[in-house]
Amino acid sequence: MQCTINGKKDYFTFSGQVKELLQKLGINEQIVIVKVNGKIVTELDKVNDSDIVEIQKVILGG
Amino acid sequence: MAVRDGKMVKCSLCNKSAVIHLSYANSSLCEKHLIHSVERRVKRTIREYKMLDGAKHIGVAISGGKDSQVLLYILHKIAKPMRIKVTAILVDEGIEGYRDKIIPEAKKLTSDLGVPLEIVSFKELTNYSLDEIMKMQKNQRGESSCTFCGVFRRYAINKVAKMLKVDRLAIGHNLDDMVQSYMMNILRNEDLLFRFKPIGGAIEDERFVMRIRPLFRIPEKEIAVYAVLKGFKSVFVECPYVNEGLRPMVRDFVNSLESKYPGTKFKILQNYLEVSKKISDQFYSSEEGKKINSCSICGEPTSSSVCKTCSLLSKLLRKE
Incomplete structure (x- = not known):
């Protein structure tokens, strides 16, 4: 899976719910927006190894 | 209830792919229904709290971040048919690499909406940018950047709002901001509960x-x-x-609670509204609540003899 976290690209194997992916990465689902293959998804959506995932932190200060 | 079709979650109100899952409501919404839902709830809040009753000119405090952009966009949409004038007010704290990136976006949004934009800087008002203040504070156990920023920003916005003669000042505080501020008040044992009321101020x-x-x-x-x-x-x-100050820790704590116990943020907000109402009634019927002074340095209204802005500036200059 190609997974970009806050602009940094990474590759790893994962198949399951977005929520589980975020838990694995130690990210709270409430502070990020997740796009799969360019579309915003919910944490209940499922992803697999062929997906391009983008995780962007959106809860910021200022 | 969220409906799953294969690996995609569907909107609870139609058959389109969902863009958000609302755990507290056990539902999911697509793009169209999320936009509609947010706008409907903002309109309901405005109506319920009579926020725009009798208003002629709204000042919208914008930082250029998502909350204030959404606030400006929705308020402009609501105010236009009501023939209420809207002016955006942006405070430039003087944070290199941050505010200078955001100002052009704020200018673009206000220009697209046809809303006038008033920019005021910390430097103009206090002679110091936030970056300069934090350099002066270096190696000293002073106030956090968020304290300076919050106090000076309130001072600046109020000053510009009065200059523009706006009769409402809209702030982009969301549910999370309200809950975090309430929790921080408890953790610091401060009595600033009224500062975050849905309508009105301290x-x-x-x-x-x-x-x-x-x-x-x-x-x-x-x-x-x-x-x-x-x-x-x-x-x-x-x-x-x-990442400075107490807020990031409180934010993480509340978000962890919300993930484990959906609806926690709304329950904390409800508790805040009930507690602040009781304290507010008590405060305004007391002598202290009726007493408003003018700051002996700048003349702005304050409950003490010197306002918080002048007090922070005095402390800073003593350390310089």
Whole structure:
């Protein structure tokens, strides 16, 4: 899976719910927006190894 | 209830792919229904709290971040048919690499909406940018950047709002901001509960412009998704001082609670509204609540003899 976290690209194997992916990465689902293959998804959506995932932190200060 | 079709979650109100899952309501919404839901709840809040009753000119405090962009966009949409004038007010704290990236986006949004933009800087008002203040504070156990920023920003916005003669000042505080501020008040044992009321401020006085917080019941994530769907820029620009102070810890704690016990944020907000109402009634019927002074240094209204802005500046200059 190609997974970009806050602009940094990474590759790893994962198949399951977005929520589980975020838990694995130690990210709270409430502070990020997740796009799969360019579309915003919910944490209940499922992803697999062929997906391009983008995780962007959106809860910021200022 | 969220409906799953294969690996995609469907909107609870139609058959389209969902863009957000609302655990507290056990439902999911597609792009169209999330936008509709956020706007409907903001309108309901404005109506319920009579936020715009009799208003002729609203000042919208914008930082260029997602909350204030969404606030400006929705308020402009609501105010236009009501023939209420809207002016955006942006405070430039003087944070290199942050505010200079955001100002052009704020100018673009206000220009697209046809809303006048008034920019005021900390430097103009206090002679110091936030970066300069933090350099002066270096190696000293002084106040956090967020304390200076919050106090000076309130001072600046109120000053500009009075200059523009606006009769409402809209602030983009969302549900998460309200809950975090309430929790921080408890943790610091401060009595600033009225400062975050949905309508009005810490002190009721004609020298303060009436503040309204139309987003106070909207969770931050819903605002973020709304902003991304509307194509607002600057959503991902982070303040370099964001990890200072107590707020980030409180934010993480509340978010962990919300993930484990959905609806926690709304319950904390409800508790805040009930507690602040009781304390507010008691405060305003007391002598202390009726007493408003003028700051002996700048003349701005304050409950003490010197306002918080002048007090912070005096402390800073003593350390210099």
